[in-house]
Amino acid sequence: MGQANLPEWHGDNCFVCPLVFFQAVAYKKGCNHKCMGTFVWGGWQKRKTTLTNLEDLTKTTLKRLCSFLVLEPLFCWLPHNALCVPFLVGSAGRKGTEESAAKEETLGSDPSSSSPPPLPSLPSSSQLPMSRAPMDLLNTATTTSSSETHPFTPTGIGQDIYSPVFPLVGGKMALNSLIQRQLLQTFYSKALQESSGIHSGALLFTPFTPTLSSIPTSTPGSGSAAIPLAASSPQPPPASPDMAPVNGSSTVGSAPSPSPSHSDATTGSLLDGEDMDTAEIARQVKEQLIKHNIGQRVFGHYVLGLSQGSVSEILARPKPWNKLTIRGKEPFHKMRQFLADEQNILALRSIQGRQREGSGQPQLSRVFQDVPKRRTLSDTASHTGNITARVRTPEAGSDEAIKSILEQAKRELQVQKVDLSHAQPSYAGLKGGGGGGAGSGGSSGSDEAIRSILEQARREMEAQQAALEPILKASSSSSSSLSQRDLLSSTLTAPLPPYNPLVLSLKKPASALLSSPSSPSPILDFSSGVKRESRSSSGIDMSADGALRVGRTSEGSARSGNAGGVGYWREQWWSNMHTDSRRSISNQAGEENHNQEDSKEGILGDGVSRHKPWNKLNQRNREPYLRMQPWLNGDQGQNAHIQQAQNQAESTPKTSASCSPAPESPLSSAEESVNGLTGDPLISQSSLKPPSDDPSGGESQPGTPLPVPGHSGLSIQEMVAMSPELDTYAITKKVKEVLTDNNLGQRLFGETILGLTQGSVSDLLARPKPWHKLSLKGREPFVRMQLWLQDPHSVEKLMDMKRLEKKAYMKRRLSSLSDGHLVDGGLPGSDYVQGSQSPGQQQLKKPRVVLGPEEKEALKKAYQQKPYPSPKTIEELASQLNLKTSTVINWFHNYRSRIRRELFIEEIQAAGGVGTGSEGGSPSLRGSKSGEGDSCDGTESEGTAETRHGLGIGMEDPRGCKDHDMEAESEAGGSNNSPAQLDCTTSGLAGPGSSCGQSGLGLFGLTDASSGGSASSTILPASGPARNPRDNNLRKKKAANLNNIIHRLEKAASKEDPSEWEF
DNA sequence: TCTGAGTCAATAGC
């Protein structure tokens, strides 16, 4: 290794910058001067480095840049108008070009240097495509036949090199290959999208494309060229039910404009100035974002370089192409690129997943801060597994941070090394054969090491494929001989635990005592707990021991591993669909597709044609379509197996009388031991036996079988996303029943099973929202509950946990007493905070604001007048009540939210019950609700009844008496109640001159204007006469909420077609 | 910037 081979200028318009495992070649479009604008990399506090000349890119800078990029290339932004051509370097280059190999040198290749790591070998300038004139490249690209290796792909590099498993950097950054792949893909995406603004004549090619045959073909007539992002995909994405494009209208691949014409793709040129269907692109992007649960913020950040607000604006109201400025067109170019390859979406989804997990970081960090000593090496390694989270840590941005990152990476590698030695056989083999690869600890950045790493990567991929093969076969087979247990046994352990009791344990001193190695409880096993942050949908498993479960958790394995579970679930969904008349049309569409693949297009289209267009659907109404899509994508050959599994299923969750452990099969024993390592209650569904003896089984039952996370390869998020409609009421009812019967507390249940606090559990159990009103995140606890209910050992486990907690508490207490001081905390949980905090800390705590009755009533009154008060009103209220404006704001937010939720409950109950359960969801639910009646009604009853009748505030208001009128009218009018009546009445509550007239007009306007008075049915779902006090109560609440609805109606009226209003 | 969704955690109430 000689002196570093610094990047080189290639004329005035060419710049070569070595990155990490690829290089970027950039030139400024159509410029004759400096090519390099600004290199920006985020993560380091948005630091910007302007490289106006090559000399600016000092070795040190480059080192840092590369070091950083090794870990977080996602944050590497190419110049806005740069053309980027990444390609493989390192041994691949050597392998491909002897000439270039001879010239390869490595920057910072001092083997003794531990930080930063040696940079990868760089190909010589002659190897760099941009060392040639752009037109030359264009010509070359144009004339390349589809069977040839791309001229700028290092010669001889086969597709195997460009596998999803990318080489590790210098043998040091042994990150999960999947991560690397996704990072690279994202970088590609970003880079190519950035370059999409290049105007005609500009060149773009993708040297990563081994052959041009993989370049996607165009949609006829699109005429619009796109950068063949798909072509840059190293490999087709693994088949996945929820990711694979659909042969329908709403696909990435079939995007009308995204796909380039073949010729365009061949040349890789991008022709600007052609018309683009912005609405269609926006529609498809929205569709993909929703489908994959990717947020606008992330999409905007990584793909468009825009803020979430801008993304929202663009997606919601795309301007016509001809109305856009050049700059305004850029996002659409980028979106088109984004849509062009599923890999982009996969990568973004992964990023999103990690970001979301990262958002949970504070809690985890807090925990670790609280118990720093417990943060072991493996913890650290795992902790750093979340790249995004790491980069976003506040300390990032300094050299110290870089060192820290590198140090962490080293540890990660070490841990992986250990893991490799006893993980999958393939890893062992890799280690043995790798020589100077990852197993070598990356002490050398030599070609040998890189070659070794490449070899390792390839083997890794092969190992993954080999491991997946039987599963893939099984999933594609229609044989009914494959039992669910077969599937489970063939699927490896859980990649994505839902909730890590480690967090709980760490944050509670008392619980921490339970960490005794002798403890038999999985939850107590610190070394085995999997971090909550690893609940990523990416399928990347960063277990607490730092091991990278690549083979099991890659997208491929996850998808493949899903097969049985997904199919099983799909079947459930399918049967549910059959029972749901509301989805009959969708069902028909799906059925047709089930029978004839060729008829897909997107039948669905037929269905869609009879419905609102996608962009006119709200999230709720999109759900059936979202569910149809994965179904359409997947195979349907597992029904027999599914049915069999169903038939073998047992019943749900036992209560105390039946919670004794079922005889365990060897499998369940084995699983138990494995699952015990994770300590994950959900993963511990060792013997999932969906209920079949429940005559009412099916949708809306607590026993609705769900696939087991982990075993099925599904993350909890994926499960939630694909879940059939669950009866949240029935589930919560059952959970309450089980908890009560077994004297299990909400705290224990919440913290160990749901990952929620007691308060949240209480809230959830008391006021479960209807499934369709829940966001994906909101559905998660219900899926967890459902899974918990399905576990025949659930109660037993929880009771064990309870006993252990108690034991630990007693032990702690005894210990404290012997030490001569009392324990100020009780059992772990309720008061652990006090117990763990010093008096000083407690004093620093902001005291909780407790509103007095008068203040509450005043606020309620104000709410009735104006559920959405203006800032001025808020200020006035705050001033009058001597409250902070934020308190008033929060109160209104909370009140609106809670009154809505209360209405959901009441509506369900008033509608005659919930679910279809044989146990009569409704009657029992009512019973239970009645039991909690006071507390349940509490919030909103206060908001209506008390206000009016109790404290007489309503009475003070001349409109208060209208409540009775309203009820009387409601009851007398029954279903004939018109919105106007209610509106008038409710608006009457608002007082003269306030919202009455206005709201009344608004609602009237809607009713009159919209034929059929749809608003009536929407606003008044309980159309029948009030027959009982509960109905009255419901009506009161409706009245209290009506202003809220009116407000939204009025708001919507300003921009929406009334016929499409949804509430 | 506003809003809703989801959640936490302090506190009230049983």
Place this chain on the structure above:
DNA sequence: GCTATTGACTCAGA
């Protein structure tokens, strides 16, 4: 000691 309540907060979308 348990659950319910509720003010405050974060996050994401419009």
